[in-house]
Amino acid sequence: MSITRRVFCGAFAVAALAATLNAAAQAYPAKPVRYIVPFPPGGATDIMARNVAQKLSDVFKQPVVVDNRPGGSAMIGADMAAKSPADGYTWLAMTLTHASNVTLFPQAQYNLLKDFAAVSVLGAMPLVVVVHPDSPVKSLSELTALGRSRQLLAGSSGNGTPPHLGLELYRVLTKVGLQHVPYKGGAPSLVDLVGGRTDFIVSNLPECIGYLKGGKLRPLAITSSSRHVLIPDVPTVAEAGLPGFEITNWTGLMVPAGTPKDIIARLQVESMNALRQPEMTQRVREQGFEVVASTPDSAQKFIAAEVERWGKLVRDAGIKAE
Numbered sequence: 001m002s003i004t005r006r007v008f009c010g011a012f013a014v015a016a017l018a019a020t021l022n023a024a025a026q027a028y029p030a031k032p033v034r035y036i037v038p039f040p041p042g043g044a045t046d047i048m049a050r051n052v053a054q055k056l057s058d059v060f061k062q063p064v065v066v067d068n069r070p071g072g073s074a075m076i077g078a079d080m081a082a083k084s085p086a087d088g089y090t091w092l093a094m095t096l097t098h099a100s101n102v103t104l105f106p107q108a109q110y111n112l113l114k115d116f117a118a119v120s121v122l123g124a125m126p127l128v129v130v131v132h133p134d135s136p137v138k139s140l141s142e143l144t145a146l147g148r149s150r151q152l153l154a155g156s157s158g159n160g161t162p163p164h165l166g167l168e169l170y171r172v173l174t175k176v177g178l179q180h181v182p183y184k185g186g187a188p189s190l191v192d193l194v195g196g197r198t199d200f201i202v203s204n205l206p207e208c209i210g211y212l213k214g215g216k217l218r219p220l221a222i223t224s225s226s227r228h229v230l231i232p233d234v235p236t237v238a239e240a241g242l243p244g245f246e247i248t249n250w251t252g253l254m255v256p257a258g259t260p261k262d263i264i265a266r267l268q269v270e271s272m273n274a275l276r277q278p279e280m281t282q283r284v285r286e287q288g289f290e291v292v293a294s295t296p297d298s299a300q301k302f303i304a305a306e307v308e309r310w311g312k313l314v315r316d317a318g319i320k321a322e
Helices: 003-027 044-060 072-082 096-104 140-149 162-174 186-194 205-213 261-275 278-286 296-317
Strands: 033-037 064-068 090-095 116-131 152-156 178-182 200-204 218-222 248-256
Touching (some): 033 072, 044 064, 044 090, 044 248, 072 090, 072 248, 090 096, 096 296, 116 140, 116 205, 140 152, 140 162, 140 218, 152 162, 200 205, 261 278, 261 296
Parallel strands (some): 033 090, 152 200
Antiparallel strands (some): 090 248, 116 200
């Protein structure tokens, strides 16, 4: 076969393959999709995943089934997703936890930046320092004073999660005595706080907003740079006398590396369209989120930057998996 003919045949094959992939993306999905959430139901990551799953089930005319796989500091579900076929039928609900885990758990069975492809960062949320309503602590400064007189018992949604990082950042800034109690997710950690078994939590706003509105928890400060419309009477950490205690969590969507780019692009567009529908935007804001809906490329770069940022805190603060 001549060089010219080989080049022509090769170009034809590439074009045919591209057409096939594009057709496959248009036909996708042809069966139910599994959306792995590596936390129990009721947490911030789960709440956002269910919002998106509901909308995309309607768009795709196929079930998007949320599969909660808690445990292992969100690594059990992530490892399951990493080992799934790269065909667009397995998604991972990722969060800041996965970025900090890169440093906290260097022996993890998967590599976040190599084994996954980002689709989009879907939403961001502040955290809130909360105590039991019967606690004598009425402010962040009073909590710090208590922590300097005795050891505080503080729950979180697990090692390396944003609530845990919030606790460690608080410990570094205030030098309080603190014992960390990791749970398998935000929801069970809040249940124990409501039950009076811990002193406080630095909780994701979407997880604790129902407790705050119901009077079952008392907010002391919010970790954003400005007050939040859902709890406008709650001061920022800077207003409460602890500048530098700012932390924002985020959640998004990843798929196994090697998933066709056409499918990734369609997932990003459809998830963005879903979140930007007025009724959905209103719903997630009432839940405590702000819509982000980034592109795959910007999401991948953002996640890499978060790995570096929180890795530094883990190293500098000497945070260890418990």
